[in-house]
Amino acid sequence: MGKGLSPDQILRRVREAAEPVAASFGLAIWGIELVSGGRPTCRIYVDAAVDALVAGAEDSNGEDGVLEGVSIDQCADISRLVGLALEVDEVFADAWVLEVSSPGFERVFFEPEQLKPYIGRDVDVALLDPHPEVAGRRKFKGPLKAVDGKVFTVEVLLSQAEGEKPAPTDVAIRWDMVKKARLIHIFPDTSKPGAGKNAKKPSGKGGGK
Numbered sequence: 001m002g003k004g005l006s007p008d009q010i011l012r013r014v015r016e017a018a019e020p021v022a023a024s025f026g027l028a029i030w031g032i033e034l035v036s037g038g039r040p041t042c043r044i045y046v047d048a049a050v051d052a053l054v055a056g057a058e059d060s061n062g063e064d065g066v067l068e069g070v071s072i073d074q075c076a077d078i079s080r081l082v083g084l085a086l087e088v089d090e091v092f093a094d095a096w097v098l099e100v101s102s103p104g105f106e107r108v109f110f111e112p113e114q115l116k117p118y119i120g121r122d123v124d125v126a127l128l129d130p131h132p133e134v135a136g137r138r139k140f141k142g143p144l145k146a147v148d149g150k151v152f153t154v155e156v157l158l159s160q161a162e163g164e165k166p167a168p169t170d171v172a173i174r175w176d177m178v179k180k181a182r183l184i185h186i187f188p189d190t191s192k193p194g195a196g197k198n199a200k201k202p203s204g205k206g207g208g209k
Helices: 007-024 049-058 072-089 113-116
Strands: 028-035 041-047 097-101 122-128 138-147 151-158 167-174 178-185
Touching: 007 041, 007 049, 007 072, 041 072, 072 097, 113 138, 113 151, 138 167
Parallel strands: 041 097
Antiparallel strands: 028 041, 122 138, 122 178, 138 151, 151 167
């Protein structure tokens, strides 16, 4: 994808170019993805800084800790400025596509610190290998209970023995075990009058496969 550069080196160069541009708009880099296959694509997600998201959650200035979203105009301006910088540095060897957007409602998490504002919300986690304490299981879905450094805890439904009814169980997951982790957004049921004001909240009971 790049001129003799590894994916990690490309990610680092893209971040070095994108961080000061995002900061000039009062934003931070949420995450960066490189997508191969066909025309190489670099996706940059921008959002409020994590400390601002935490403050929003604590001060209740934003819904569920999420501050006002990133505008389309901001994404377009950031894409143009970052694209020019990457072309000057010749980071990519071939024709490529740059996409800049907000992480969205069902955001993917790129580092454990990003999880903190979403404690109490439902998350969907896929692991690289089966969890060492839950035989044969790679996928976990349920409320995020806690974040401690590079370890976070998800409540899921587990059977302690064959034939037993599944019960809510806290499962600790190290970040280096994670293949992908994303937020599950609960959309309001607009089919009933007033439903938008009383959006369904997570039940507190975890699930998963």
